[in-house]
Amino acid sequence: KHLGEVFRRLASQKESRILEGHLMPDHVHMLISIPPKYAVSQVIGYIKGKSAIHLARVYGEKKQSFVGQHFWARGYFVSTVGRDETMIREYIRHQEQEDQRVEQMNLWQ
Template sequence: MAIRRGSHCVYDTRYHLVWAPKYRKWVLQGAIRERVREVFCEIAAHHGFEMEELEVDKDHVHLFLSFPPRYSISVVVGLLKAVSAKEIREEFPEVRKQLWGGEFWEDGYFVWTVGDKVTADVIRKYIRFHEAKKRGVDQLDLF
């Protein structure tokens, strides 16, 4: 990721974001998993966000992305969650049986910024390890 330029700024803002479906239900599988990935990538492209890594697990998502400083973290997360929830509920109405109450995502999210101790490589390895862990790769490979 290179330093990016906006009309009034130069920036390198990168965030590791994590959140889960309501009740931490295992609904992010199969076609729903793929559609969530597509929607996140479409939103990122439309708004000029750079998606460095994306993992959709059965009960939560990890995103490592950069976006211009004109966007707050809460606005970006709200946008990703709201649009994806609307798309999934419309395209997969059967999901309502598992996620009652009209909500798809849990309230809140986790955010981790890249800094001195948390480098971009550590976050990339963490997200890749998360996927590899499902295939039985040992945690010692992380660091």
């Protein structure tokens, strides 16, 4: 919950809204509404950068400097959403169960 609130606050600072989100152990799925005046890369870069700083401050070693360390991978995947918004929301909500199902299938191969 805490990190979700951080993402929402950061998105709002770029006049954007996180409509749906799900945190996974090694990645995040988010449906974000971004106004046309902002480039997608600008908003995503802002959220990634500021959230990494927040996580380093809250959970990192206090005696350690986090300069030069990376929390997020360099890239990200973006797709526009139109008529299929409902499907995208369902995908995000059920991503954890889907990942577990695929993992189980891979055990038998």
